Amino acid sequence: MVNDQIVNDFMVEKIQKTLRDSAAARWTALLLLALAMFCSYIFMDILSPIKDLMQSTRGWDSTAFGTMQGAETFLNVFIFFLIFAGIILDKMGVRFTALLSGVVMLVGGLIKYYAISESFIGSSAEVWFTEHLNYIPLFDELGVSPFYRGMPASAKLAAIGFMIFGCGTEMAGITVSRGIVKWFKGRETAMAMGSEMALARLGVATCMIFSPFFAKLGGTIDVSRSVAFGIVLLCIALLMFIVYFFMDKKLDEQTGEAEEADDPFHISDLGKILSSGGFWLVALLCVLYYSAIFPFQKYAVNMLQCNLTLHEGTGFWASTEITFIQYGVMLVVAACAFAGNFSKKPLAKWLLMGIAALALIVYCFIGYMRGTAETIFAVFPLLAVAITPALGKYVDTKGKAASMLIIGSLLLIACHLTFAFVLPLFKGSEVGGLVVAYATILVLGASFSLVPAALWPSVPKLVDEKIIGSAYALIFWIQNIGLWLFPLLIGKILDKTNTDVYAQMEQGLISSEQAAVSLDYTWALIMLAALGVAALCVGFILKIVDQKKHIGLEEPNIK
DSSP states (O other), X not given: OHHHHHHHHHXXXXXXXXXXXXXXXXXXXXXXXXXXXXXXXXXXXXXXXXXXXHHHHHOOOHHHHHHHHHGGGHHHHHSOHHHHHHHHHHHHHHHHHHHHHHHHHHHHHHHHHHHHSGXXXXXXXXXXXXXXXXXXXXXXXXXXXXXXXXXXXXXXXHHHHHHHHHHHHHHHHHHHHHHHHHXXXXXXXXXXXXXXXXXXXXXHXXXXXXXXXXXXXXXXXXXXXXXXXXXXHHHHXXXXXXXXXXXXXXXXXXXXXXSSOSSOOXXXXXXXXXXXXXXXXXXXXXHHHHHTTHHHHHHHHHHHHHHSOOOOOOGGGGSHHHHHHHHHHHHHHHHHHHHHTTOOSHHHHHHHHHHHHHHHHHHHHHHHXXXXXXXXXXXXXXXXXXXXXXXXXXXXXXXXXXXHHHHHHHHHHHHHHIIIIIGGGGTTOHHHHHHHHHHHHHHHHHHHHHHHHHHGXXXXXXXXXXXXXXXXXXXXXXXXXXXXXXXXXXXXXXXHHOHHHHHXXXXXXXXXXXXXXXXXXXXXXXXXXXXXXHHHHHHHHHHHHXXXXXXXXXXOSOO
């Protein structure tokens, strides 16, 4: 008996010394995954804050811009790449899939860079793309072609690169979710997922600040510099995945777990997922909600340019130094707000939150003095950074995930309707418009925290662990349908509802630069608000189903 007790004590000590049982190691693994997604988020929206420059320097109207942006998810949706990615993840494991996604993102990014670069202009490649890909059999008949006759050649090739990048980034998304489940199962799963999302979404603010900065660097406009900045970050993302590879391998060596699934994946496993009513409701809510957020991000800066009276700063407020100062202030906001979630001492917690609030005010003032729409919208993820980990912790300890989905949808509706009907009323009022814009963007960021912090940790409650990779892949695939469709629809709506603006440009009454910032976004925003209404309805249904079938969405993750 004594010997058995000694062996048991030794085994317990050995288990406790694995990386997964070390809080520092767990959160280090999370940081590596979050930094990789941070870099991918920057590249995902690298052209969003310079939509006006793409129109004036590359001839991309809203339809061309929207078609190219929607192309990111084309292969995921119509070639079912995300489904294959889920199968690869379940069969090959997190490490292999993470490295593969990093390589695929970089390859797609390089193609997009060439398409945007000056070297593409006047090349034989530009001639070829002008003359070809104007008709794609079957896809044209179905009305889902990623190209169209008259689409600029640079937009066509950029769309191809973005398709490949999209395969990589969505594969990375499901891999990161699976990796977090692997490292945090039975622990602070929702808080970990919320923290990863909060850190990754700082990429949105980084993109908004630095993409226009590099495009206008030195007083000459070159949009390819923005994409080159994104390429450097994709290289860093790949490096993060490589470091994670070795860390994750060490964990498996300690636990004796196999990287590949013990039970080989079968197509019939998909039936287990698709037969779950809760899964379909979560997937539907996901596509509706994210379709009202991510496509909006791609147009948000231009929407603000069209609805705000902005006077771009001069002197110090237009300098390189203020760009880095503003970014530094943003990092202070993010770091203090994020750290405040983990502080166990009330005094330290409130001190950190106070510094974050003060820094946020300074950040907004700098945005006002700089007078550029991209620096205003960059505030979008900052409130999310502050509250997403706290919301995740709340879901872990208290539950109420379905209720949070409903609240997030309500906030989403309110924000899009404010952008559509309230913000235009302040056109001409520089301060009033700015206050409305900042407040609405911050609330939208809060909404963006509520839904993901509750949504993604709920998936493991709906399916078996063996096929969770495929479950995430299916949700991402359904989500990608919306992410392909709605950027394209927003572009088409803008062109259809702003024919007078384009007519004035063709008549020479206004320049292409003026036309790019004179669009009416009302109907596009109404469409996005309608998606929020649909998401709200699904949220109520999901809560009712959870109460009847006891799925556990309202229950805490930590038992």
